[in-house]
Amino acid sequence: MEPVHIIGAGLAGSEAAWQIARTGVPVVLHEMRPAKGTFAHKTGDCAEMVCSNSFRSDDDAMNAVGQLHWEMRAAGGLIMAMADRHRLPAGGALAVDREAFSAAVTEALRAEALIQIVPGEITDLPDDGNWIVATGPLTSDALAQAIRAVTGTDALAFFDAIAPIVHADTIDMSVAWEQSRYDKGETEAEQKAYINCPMTRDQYEAFIDALLAAEKTEFHEGETAGYFDGCLPIEVMAERGRETLRHGPMKPVGLTNAHNPTEKPYAVVQLRRDNALGTLYNIVGFQTKMKYGAQTQVFRMIPGLENASFARLGGIHRNSFLNSPTLLDDRMRLRQRPNLRFAGQVTGVEGYVESAAIGLLAGRMAAAQAQGRDLTPPAPTTAMGALVNHITGGAEAKTFQPMNVNFGLFPPLDEMRGGRKGRKDRYPAYTQRAKDDFSAWLAAQ
Template structure:
């Protein structure tokens, strides 16, 4: 009888790990403490619930590292990408997802799989026996976090993550806002009008910055030394870095033309992205915040078009915990002190839905192969998935290790391009061409090894 793989956490990484292992014929138990034990950010007990955003970012597999990661996961028949494609929303060149049907689909598929069982038991300690994957994500429970800390002897590593607010579409003043993707990007009219834009002139922008800086903020007392992940900075933290920071970040006006006043260039633009298939909800792009609820409604209603906005969800902030993977994990993502335990997802120090699911995909395949008496080696670092796992299992400097999105800086240089004068598009295309060839070869070999 084949041993059972236990997975702690039913988020992106845990769900993908369970799917991959079960697809290889290994029985799986997913231990997901929700909804019995609630977290700050989650609203349901569904698996793979999307919390901070509904975007998987760029879907361009030739010019973008995360788009390449999408491609690799599709090639590996990943469940997360399958559900994302099924519930895709128009978002220009990005992959945005209708979050509730997405998580409902993942939950239904996993719960109905004959080899997968879902347990609502909270795991509070590190198991001594059996094969386990810890994929508890940014909101690891206090008890399990303490057990991990006691085992590794390391101080808790953490940073803060913030969540953006969501607005009801019918409360937005469309006499001031307009629909357009930046640079009209997209192959269809729906894609080219995927974003809702709210313009600001200079006076409105300056007043908005003043209000952001003066607003009441939520502050944490525990772990106050923890910093922020740069890819998810609260907007007020960005504003504190300089009054023009937002105009060159989430509020940049480039590539947009106000259809109400086409001859007037906006000083800044706030973008909103559709959050569900019905088009009834829109999230404010890049507007993660730690402002208190009352302050949020006051400040956000200063945005032209949102003066009478009704909010389905306000923003918030939570603590995100991760381990020092380069020190603690081996190349098979196993805890060196307890090889029966693997780690996957954001707790390993990758950042983002797709990156988390990708590490779950690898951990699930590696753990299942081990149970079946085989071995799946890590994919080559020339691939997106290989670059990520190499980074967290020894490629990064342990002394300065911080959460990381996938990016071409993690890839080995392409022969003939180092120090060359070829343009960025050529370089990125060379990276992705090489990655796709190497990923197909690795995938074919890992399937043969598992046969």
């Protein structure tokens, strides 16, 4: 049987290799480290964790990432098995001994007879065979150039400018209102495509003061602070003048406060739907490099967002990712070159667990292909299925940015539509539905 080739032995590539080998299909795992390193990695081990030692919440009843943990364990995932073996006390979170974890993943892969780990950099994309590209956010320059040659010059971004994303049901609609600027749009849905949060002059001035005073994140060694003109951090714009934001992303023109039509807002913060379900909204033009704690404090000063729950906070950092909604099918294959699958953070998921989960799916799908089968993704009601659905079509392609798993990606619960329910009832219902549907997906293979 022809082997599946995987480029990159990070969390996604390691999990993909493990899943493929467990089905009886041989794997060649290519890894450029340690011969060619990155500014972030320190070793040549597989699945090296570079940013933190946390897999976040392990609560599979009340948390979406905890549900993703559950699904990966149910699927026999190597990453979760090694994380459990090397976990550290961390309250409700899953934290690991990074060095021991990475060494254990490497040892397990090397001990598997069907996995061959080949050192060296891959600099081109093959035209045939069964390949998975799992190179992560620090894809080498040569391979990134090869990916751009296949997908188009705008397919990869090397500094992603990320705006915060808010859970729609935590926006106070007694303060905010729905309206597109100048009521643009041919349909009512288009004319109400934005949620608007108004500010008085005093509120705006206080917001600017807090924005300028907030603690900012410094760039890592090896990164530069060059920004795209169209997505400057809001604090950089504010430093250019106190009225800059009011004449930029916070301009109040073309809008009428539905709650008080006679009073003109001094400034307006707009939120735009971020997914097809309408459960998530991003704060338009609010890319930021404020530290996370500062972001929640400053952004909750915005009228209507005082009690906002954030699905993702903002940031600007070096990253390489595909515009997956336009480039990948739901088997995570490149539409122009279906012999190539992509997995991990390069697909536009954010986080260790999400990266490994997409690797798990890509591995199983590639193994099925090698065996002459077709494996459909899990239902979008599952954590893995929700992620795949988001990156391959559920997200808005024009504003696509990396995303963590969260309940905003899950289809709403039918029984909840009659009225708003609290998290205590809603989240366990999401996870129980996900467990049932993921178990059925596994049983059908």
